[in-house]
Amino acid sequence: MDWMKHLLVVPVLLPLLTGASLLLIDEIRHTAKAAVSLASSVLFVVTALALMQMADSGTAGSEALSLSYAVASWPAPFAIVLVLDRLSALMLAVASILALAALIYSMARWHRAGPHFHSLFQFLLMGLAGAFLTGDLFNLFVFFEVTLAASYGLLLHGSGAFRVRSGLHYIAINLAASLLFLIGVSIVYGVTGTLNMADLAARLPNVPSENRMLLEAGAGLLGVAFLVKAGMWPLGFWLPSAYVAAAAPVSAVFVVLTKVGVYVVLRLSLLLFGSTSGELTNFGGTVLMWGGLATLAFATSGILASQALGRLAAYSVLVSSGTLLATVGLGDVPVISGALFYLVISSFTTAALFMLIELVERAREPGADLLAVTIEVYGEDGEETQEKEDEQVGVIMPGALAVLGVCFGCIALLLAGLPPLSGFIAKFAMLAGMLNMDGLGSSAEIAPRVWLLFALIILSGLAALVAMMRSGIRIFWAPLEAVVPRVLVVEVAPVVGLLALCLLLTVKGGAMINYTDAAARSLHDPSGYIQGVLEPVPLGSAAR
Amino acid sequence: MELTLAIAIGVLTGSGVWLILRPRTYQLVIGLSLLSYAVNLFIVSMGRLRFGAAPVLGPDGIGNPADYADPVPQALVLTAIVIGFATTALLLVVLIAARGLTGSDHVDGRESR
Numbered sequence: 001m002d003w004m005k006h007l008l009v010v011p012v013l014l015p016l017l018t019g020a021s022l023l024l025i026d027e028i029r030h031t032a033k034a035a036v037s038l039a040s041s042v043l044f045v046v047t048a049l050a051l052m053q054m055a056d057s058g059t060a061g062s063e064a065l066s067l068s069y070a071v072a073s074w075p076a077p078f079a080i081v082l083v084l085d086r087l088s089a090l091m092l093a094v095a096s097i098l099a100l101a102a103l104i105y106s107m108a109r110w111h112r113a114g115p116h117f118h119s120l121f122q123f124l125l126m127g128l129a130g131a132f133l134t135g136d137l138f139n140l141f142v143f144f145e146v147t148l149a150a151s152y153g154l155l156l157h158g159s160g161a162f163r164v165r166s167g168l169h170y171i172a173i174n175l176a177a178s179l180l181f182l183i184g185v186s187i188v189y190g191v192t193g194t195l196n197m198a199d200l201a202a203r204l205p206n207v208p209s210e211n212r213m214l215l216e217a218g219a220g221l222l223g224v225a226f227l228v229k230a231g232m233w234p235l236g237f238w239l240p241s242a243y244v245a246a247a248a249p250v251s252a253v254f255v256v257l258t259k260v261g262v263y264v265v266l267r268l269s270l271l272l273f274g275s276t277s278g279e280l281t282n283f284g285g286t287v288l289m290w291g292g293l294a295t296l297a298f299a300t301s302g303i304l305a306s307q308a309l310g311r312l313a314a315y316s317v318l319v320s321s322g323t324l325l326a327t328v329g330l331g332d333v334p335v336i337s338g339a340l341f342y343l344v345i346s347s348f349t350t351a352a353l354f355m356l357i358e359l360v361e362r363a364r365e366p367g368a369d370l371l372a373v374t375i376e377v378y379g380e381d382g383e384e385t386q387e388k389e390d391e392q393v394g395v396i397m398p399g400a401l402a403v404l405g406v407c408f409g410c411i412a413l414l415l416a417g418l419p420p421l422s423g424f425i426a427k428f429a430m431l432a433g434m435l436n437m438d439g440l441g442s443s444a445e446i447a448p449r450v451w452l453l454f455a456l457i458i459l460s461g462l463a464a465l466v467a468m469m470r471s472g473i474r475i476f477w478a479p480l481e482a483v484v485p486r487v488l489v490v491e492v493a494p495v496v497g498l499l500a501l502c503l504l505l506t507v508k509g510g511a512m513i514n515y516t517d518a519a520a521r522s523l524h525d526p527s528g529y530i531q532g533v534l535e536p537v538p539l540g541s542a543a544r
Numbered sequence: 545m546e547l548t549l550a551i552a553i554g555v556l557t558g559s560g561v562w563l564i565l566r567p568r569t570y571q572l573v574i575g576l577s578l579l580s581y582a583v584n585l586f587i588v589s590m591g592r593l594r595f596g597a598a599p600v601l602g603p604d605g606i607g608n609p610a611d612y613a614d615p616v617p618q619a620l621v622l623t624a625i626v627i628g629f630a631t632t633a634l635l636l637v638v639l640i641a642a643r644g645l646t647g648s649d650h651v652d653g654r655e656s657r
Contacts, residue, residue, distance in 0.1 A: 138620055145627045152634055161645040165653045168569065168642050171635050172651070175576050176564065178631075182583045182624055186617065190590035195616070 004054070008069040008082050010047045011092060011129035014040055019122030030112050037118035038107070041100045044125060048089070048096040055089035056515060068135060068533045077199040083135035083533055086519035087340070091132045091263050094344055095256045097501065098351050099125050101494035105355050106249040108491045113158040113247065120157070124150035124253065131260050135533050137185050137195045137222075140264065144181070144229075148174050151257060154250045155242060166245035173228065173238045181225035187218030198533035201271045201526055204280060216283065219272070223265065223284055230261030231321045233295040240302070240314035248358035251313070252351040258317055259347055262324045266336070269328060270523045285329045292326025293453060300460040303467045309357045312467050313350055316415055319460045320346035326453050327430060334436065336520040338429030341512055345426045345502055349414040352498040356407055359400075359487050359495075360475055400487040403496070405476045410499045412468035417461040422506040427457065429513060549589055556582035567656065569639045569649050573632065580628040584621050591617030 018040035025033050054067070069082040103121060111117045127147030134140050152174075156167045189195055191211045192203050207215055224235070231239040239258070243251045265288065273283040299318035306312040320343070327339035410421065417427035434450050505512055522528055556578050563575025591614035599615035601607075639649075646653035 138623070142623060142627070145631070149631060149634065152631075152638070156638065156641075159641075159645075161642075161653065164638060164642045164645050168635075168638050168651060171631070171638060172564070172572055172576070175631055175635065176579070178627075179576075179579050179583050182620075183586060186583075186587040186590040186620065189616065189620075190592075 005067070005069060007047060007050060007054070008067065008084050008133065009071065011044060011051070011096075011133065012082070012126055014044055014047070015122040015126035015129065019119045019126065022119045022122065023116070027115055033118045034107055034111055037122060038103060040122065041096070041103050041125070044129075045093075045096040045100050048092040051084055052086075052089040052093045055084050055086045056518070077194060077196045077534065080139055081135040081196065081533055082133040083198075083529070084133060085529060085532070086515065086522060087263070087267065088132045090340065090344070090515070090519060091259065092129060094259070094347050095125070095128045095132065098256055098347060098498075099128075099253055101351065101498050102249040102253040102355070104497075105252065105491055105494045106247075108488045110158070110247050110249050114156075116153070117157055120150045120153040121253070124154060126150075128256060128260065132263065135197050137188065137197060137200070141178070141181055141185060144260070145178060147257065147260065148178070151254065154253075155246050157250060158247045163245045166241045169238055170242040177225045177228040180221050180228075184218045184220075184222030184225060187214060187221065191215045191218065196533065197268070197271060198530040201274075202530050202534065204272055212280070216280075219268075219283060222268070223287070226261045226264045226268075227291065227325075228261070229258065230265065230325060231258050231295070231318050232291045232325055233298045233318075233322070236295065236318055236321070239318060240311055243314040243317060243354075244308070244310040248355050252354045255317055255347050255351045255354070258321050259324075259343060262321060262328070262343070265325065266328045266523070270331065270336075271526045271529060274524060274526050282331065285331055287329070288325050289329030289449060289453075292322045292324070292329055293449070293456060295322030296326060296453075296456045296460055298322075300456070300463045303460070303463045306467060309360065309471055310354075312471065313353045313357060316346075316350045316353065316464060319464070320350060323430075323457055323460070326456075330434070330450065330453070332433065333517070333520045333524055334433030335430055336433075336523065337513065337516040338426060338431075338433045340516040340519055341422075341429055341505075341509075342426035344512075345414060345422050345505065348498045348502050349411055349423065352407070352495045353411050353415070355491070355495050356404065356411065359491055360404055360408065362486065400492070401476065403492055404487070405472075407492075407495050407499055408468070408472055408476065410502075412465060412472060414499075414502055415461070415468060416465035418465070420506065422502050422509060425506060425509045425513075427461065431457065545593055549585065549593065553582050553585050553589070556585070567650050567652075569642065569651055572651060573635055573639060576635065577628075577632055580624070580632070584624055584628075587617050587621045587624060 018036060022033055022036060025036070027033075067084045069084070071080045071082060074080075099121070106117065106121075124147055127143045127145075127150060130143030131140060131147060134143055152167065152171050155170055156163055185195065188200070191207060191214050192200055194200055194203060204215075228235045230236070243254055246254060269284060269288070273280050273285075275281060295318060299315045299322055302315035302318065303312055306315060323346075324339055324343055327335050327342075413421045414423035417423040431454060434454055435446065560575045560577075560579035560582060563571045563578065566572070566575070594613040597611060597613040599613045599618050601612065642653060643649050648654055650656070
């Protein structure tokens with residue numbers, strides 16, 4: 001099985017090559033472009049699932065399995081490595097599935113709204129895959145920039161004054177954050193002399209105490225850069241307007257972008273500042289905890305205050321970020337395990353919501369649900385509905401309103417975390433972890449901040465339920481004039497697909513929790529990760 | 545030398561931060577460019593300041609590593625310059641598009657009242 005090890009580089013190379021070759025196809029032949037792009041994305045999903053299988057294969061003895069792949073065959077601390085473990089494989093799978101759904105959705109209309117949609121989409125995938133797989137801080141920067149550059153293009157896709165204006169803000173914020181990222185990386189390099197994450201983790205406990213403050217400053221700056229991406233309060237004000245401005249399939253795939261920030265924070269804080277790093281243990285944990293709580297509170301009130309569905313979805317992204325950041329700050333195995341499950345569910349749900357909103361809005365007068373205050377934000381909506389009228393090819397969905405209504409109800413249940421869907425299992429796993437930090441039945445005292453987080457998570461679910469019900473009643477039960485939206489099968493299919501996946505995760509909840517448990521345990525014991533990178537064993541013996 | 549470099553980085557950063565907080569899109573672009581210059585200088589300085597030392601090994605083998613400058617920050621700077629250049633170019637395009645679409649060079653697309 002020698003070729004299997006090269007599977008690790010496929011998620012980076014495949015979208016890169018596809019995106020580049022799509023540039024050569026003329027814009028007029030958009031069907032050919034779409035076919036190539038779709039084929040590549042399907043392959044990407046298959047690869048990601050195979051990698052997930054591979055990462056999970058060492059269940060018996062080697063709990064903390066991680067596989068590294070030296071890209072240019074140079075040994076680890078000196079050259080670029082890609083690292084696969086359970087967490088990165090999980091993130092990769094989530095990103096690939098979301099991307100496939102968004103791509104299928106875009107086939108109905110959006111991919112013809114501007115040039116190079118498919119190329120940009122593939123480059124975004126490449127950057128995401130690289131960011132999840134890389135084992136090197138500076139490469140993380142490069143992949144971040146690839147992702148962001150592609151996301152700038154995608155955010156502007158479809159053009160219009162509102163998009164360009166939010167795009168300008170989005171680009172400016174992210175450029176500033178990237179500069180902070182660079183400063184942080186160079187300080188960390190200046191103090192420790194390495195950029196390889198595993199090598200860094202091994203060297204951190206030996207940093208002389210006079211340099212520790214410099215190192216903490218560097219790590220803090222790095223953290224700020226990631227938290228801007230994750231949208232932590234007060235760094236996340238750019239997020240709602242950018243996500244609302246983007247085209248529906250684009251905002252669906254942007255859901256993963258905030259998760260990249262969360263992923264890096266989770267990976268680095270447990271790898272570098274885990275239990276083995278001496279005085280630096282749990283560095284930044286308090287900031288993450290309180291920052292996450294503030295984000296959660298801010299986003300919960302945002303959800304309740306949203307008049308338009310788009311903003312509601314954007315604030316749901318922030319709720320998910322806040323919950324995840326606070327749980328990372330808490331940092332215990334059972335909580336992290338539940339949080340990973342929650343990450344998967346909330347990504348799928350919010351992405352499905354973003355896509356559903358566009359379909360639902362078609363049934364209504366533009367701006368029907370907006371008060372005068374927000375009408376100016378949506379001022380451009382008139383033009384967009386004009387665009388929608390023209391060419392629509394494909395099979396029109398029968399009974400559209402019923403299907404959309406059921407999907408909407410499922411999303412509400414998933415966002416609120418109510419049984420019987422998997423949102424409930426994910427939240428239950430997190431909350432149960434908070435109450436039983438050291439395993440079931442332990443008598444350890446529960447800290448007040450944990451209670452606060454507990455309450456806020458439940459409150460945010462309630463807020464989501466209230467807001468979704470409010471909009472749902474207005475859209476499906478009491479429309480002023482009933483217009484049956486023209487909805488294509490190819491647009492509903494990805495929404496239904498994502499929700500079906502959430503349903504599958506309800507049934508297969510046990511297997512999923514086992515996986516996230518193992519992932520959380522190996523995150524807490526970084527020695528396996530470090531060993532996997534610095535002293536790689538031939539893959540055949542590690543995986544089988 | 546350290547002092548000169550430190551002052552240069554400080555002045556560039558200070559001007560950059562002031563400029564990106566200004567309301568005009570052109571000031572934003574110049575501010576981000578100045579900041580990226582400051583960051584590039586900062587990255588080089590993190591490899592320690594050295595004079596007359598090459599970052600590339602000679603043809604006669606390794607010798608004493610202490611005779612060479614650290615090549616990693618220089619490689620990082622090169623990458624950072626390229627990426628910064630590309631993103632600044634992109635920002636310029638968006639700036640011009642925003643100017644055309646909103647008819648204003650204010651970052652919010654309209655003058656604040």
